[in-house]
Amino acid sequence: MSVFTKQDLQPLDLVLWLLPGLGQRRLNKLTAHWGQDPKTLLEAARHLPGLTAKTRDLIEIALHDPWRLPFADRLEAHLEWQTQPGHWLLPLRSLPLLLQELPDPPWLLCLKGTPELLEGPNLAVVGSRRLSPEGRHLAFQWSHWLSWQGMNLVSGLARGVDGQAHQGALQAVTEGATGQTLAVLAHGMDYLYPREHEGLAAQICERGGALMTEYPLGSPPLAGQFPKRNRIITGLSLGTLVVEATLKSGSLVSARLAMEQGREVMAIPGSVRRQQSAGCHQLIRQGAALVTSPEEVLQELSQPLRACLESSTAEKSEANLPERLQSIYCLITDIPISLDQLLEDSGLEAAKCMQLLQELELEGCVEQLPGGWCRST
Missing domain, CATH: 3.40.50.450 (Rossmann fold)
Structure with missing residues (x-):
């Protein structure tokens, strides 16, 4: 689970994002080889083939003092934007693994909201x-x-x-x-x-x-x-x-x-x-x-969905329930699951499964939904 904090953003994250002549494709190659630390990536970018002399000069300036860059006003504008409530600048290392593992992930996301x-x-x-x-x-x-x-x-x-x-x-x-x-x-x-x-x-x-x-x-x-x-x-x-x-x-x-x-x-x-x-x-x-x-x-x-919710089911296994109920309760999340899927996952017979579901419902842990579905409360 990612922990989102505005303090995670570094000025060099913005430099890599805004640097003329670098581009997303080269940045992806750098991150694949060197990781996600922005200073390490800028130092590695010095040696990339195909960069113009102007881009190389900008990299040198950024490594010594990014506020001397000719586009420093854009760095300031983005940092100012993030100071507003609900405004986030999220570098790649702060993003969920689903995005980090893409072959061409976004280096940085502007996000407004939650x-x-x-x-x-x-x-x-x-x-x-x-x-x-x-x-x-x-x-x-x-x-x-x-x-x-x-x-x-x-x-x-x-x-x-x-x-x-x-x-x-x-x-x-x-x-x-x-x-x-x-x-x-x-x-x-x-x-x-x-x-x-x-x-x-x-x-x-x-x-x-x-x-x-x-x-x-x-x-x-x-x-x-x-x-x-x-x-x-x-x-x-x-x-x-x-x-x-x-x-x-x-x-x-x-x-x-x-x-x-x-x-x-x-x-x-x-x-x-x-x-x-x-x-x-x-x-x-x-x-x-x-x-x-x-x-x-x-x-x-x-x-x-089961893979996505593994962490929440692990926490639920510690709930104060009898062991016979834990075996089925840990399979149920707040995302509805069909009775057929629950039978397959638990290996229980239908009558036994329904009995345990009714007990969990009486405990206030589960609600049964129309059409043979249920979810945790």
């Missing part, structure tokens, strides 16, 4: 900007239901599926759900695209969610940055749900990234006559899980 949400459990919800009425309904309702099950919904604040996913989660939060929503932006925090989602972005932060971006202040929303940020949406998440997508939809790029990252990929089927379903059908042919209900989404995520 950084603890990065720990998850997170689900990416993506799809077309031009939604059918059914797609609009599904994106909103499934996100609403999943938020009630404790999942954080991650998307890109775009029109279409993204906006509906954020709004569905926010509605659930307003009603008392614990799952939140996170938006990954493709520009600096001093921009907001699309403009009609300014109110939505404000609500996300006001209600306990988070906005984040790998781009510095002053970075406008350029077309090439949108597909690049998708790796963060999928990398931050245990799985990716594609609601609707044409064959040319950018959400297919997100699905491919999720597969390459080893994440679960799920797609909702639709009418063969509708272009918005063609991309989902292609993903299903390529191996994505076909899901027809939000309950099936949780079933597909059962394995990664």
